[in-house]
Amino acid sequence: MTSQSASPSMHPYDDMSPVARAAYRARAAAADIAPLPRAAKDDALLAMADALEVRTAEIVQANAEDVAKAREAGTSESVVDRLTLTPERVRAIAADVRHVAALPDPVGEVVRGSTLPNGLDLRQVRVPLGVVGIIYEARPNVTVDAAALCLKAGNAVLLRGSSSAYASNTALVRVLRDAVGGAGLPADAVQLVPGESRDSVRELMRARGLVDVLIPRGGASLIRTVVEESTVPVIETGTGNCHVYVDAEADIDMAVDILVNSKAQRVSVCNAAETLLVHQDIAPRFLPRALDALAEAGVTVHGDERVLPYADGSKATVVPATPDDWETEYLSYDIAAAVVESLDAAVAHIRLWTSGHTEAIVTTSQAAARRFTQLVDSTTVAVNASTRFTDGGQFGFGAEIGISTQKLHARGPMGLPELTSTKYIVTGDGHIR
CATH class of the missing domain: 3.40.605.10 (Aldehyde Dehydrogenase; Chain A, domain 1)
Known part of the structure; x- marks a missing residue:
């Protein structure tokens, strides 16, 4: 065999x-x-x-x-x-x-x-x-x-x-x-x-x-x-539909600087601001300054019906906002803008439209800052600072692998x-x- x-x-x-x-x-x-x-x-x-x-x-x-x-x-x-x-x-x-x-x-x-x-x-x-x-x-x-x-x-x-x-x-x-x-x-x-x-x-x-x-x-x-x-x-x-909220008690000079930096310092990144929310009490003093500053930076504003009147006499390009604007990550020289009645109204808007990346409040009120940081549920909440700081390098982590917008294991940079x-x-x- x-x-x-x-x-x-x-x-x-x-x-x-x-x-x-x-x-x-x-x-x-x-x-x-x-x-x-x-x-x-x-x-x-x-x-x-x-x-x-x-x-x-x-x-x-x-x-x-x-x-x-x-x-x-x-x-x-x-x-x-x-x-x-x-x-x-x-x-x-x-x-x-x-x-x-x-x-x-x-x-x-x-x-x-x-x-x-x-x-x-x-x-x-x-x-x-x-x-x-x-x-x-x-x-x-x-x-x-x-x-x-x-x-x-x-x-x-x-x-x-x-x-x-x-x-x-x-x-x-x-x-x-x-x-x-x-x-x-x-x-x-x-x-x-x-x-x-x-x-x-x-x-x-x-x-x-x-x-x-x-x-x-x-x-x-x-x-x-x-x-x-x-x-x-x-x-x-996640994507970055990031918000800047200007509170009733904001320092206007600071708010303008933070807004322009958040939006225009680099527009093609996920931590650039895409929506501006302004408390109604400060809107008459803040929006004229803000619109001119955004115009100088080349930003087009997609404003709600309470923002549009401030375009009169402004250098800014302001167009009517559509429902889609509130959820858009532009990654361009565009920003949505709305006037809100209160801090809680700003929080409600953010909860509805945010991608959970980064939200900022500009305020001199410790109580407002504390309430905003408690109620807003995003990876990063900035107080009197640009949204552009949400970055591994800026946080001292070295080069980041990404910014996680989920809640399991890793969150944020x-x-x-x-x-x-x-x-x-x-x-x-x-x-x-």
Whole structure:
């Protein structure tokens, strides 16, 4: 009888799609990175920063391909600007990576702990999330920010940027992987999700068991799609329908400065103000000043019936507000404006229309500030400060992974601690129950 050798068993990896293989490799890399000391991760981050600077020409050349295609497609200049990488911008991105390296390592931090009455030692400590998937639009800097933050927190990252930045992201990830591998860490800790079609996005969203969490960054449509269609747990980063409320007891000079900064300092970001609410008692003194200041900043005001009369004699462009204006994230030189009867009316308006991102009150009244901060339920409530401060860098967190508008696990600007979970360590001496 002739014996036949058994055929080698196939590893499940062999039948996986390219996206699943990337996730599988990321999972293995995450297991290797999780126990590493801070020094090993920081060395890799510093190597990443150095490599970005050394290979700037390679990155900028790849980016030029994306920019040329974007312009040929008629993409708006504001989007092209967010897509563009210059040598100066690459140096700034490298500096951000060094900043992340200098931040404290959250892994291993004891969140709480105690000795139980039975003598057991109980500690809750921070641990990496594992494999983090990032789905984002045409901002190549996110590629580096996400890779740096995830690595510092002990995670592997799967990066799925938009097809419009594919050449840029490919070059950036190639540089980062070379640096990570050269520093002795698994290069698969940083990967670009294979493919440019939406099929790869859908597969990433369904890689439950291989990917631990997804974080979408971009417009409302992208975020909604990921939240509604993903089987992988999602940390929802939200759009920014942010409000500035000018109270009856506001300092008018301060209010004008805060309003203009909140709206016009940079209009294409989620923490820019999109709605102005003005207490009726201060409206006659505040609105003429505010409308002229907004006009100088190039802002068009979409005003309600109580704002429109103040356009007479003003330099401002004021158009009648429609119901849609109250829920619109313009990301442009536009702002909705309404006069309200009271602080509580302002709060009611915000509760109805807010995206839960950032709301600001300008007031000299401690009682008004206290009531506003108690009643408004958004990730950030600012008192006598611009909405533009809702930012991980401004909060001292380093580069942020996004701003979460949900209430589970992470809320507001997400820094390193928000890229960790926790586990309990129970230490006994032969304890049994």
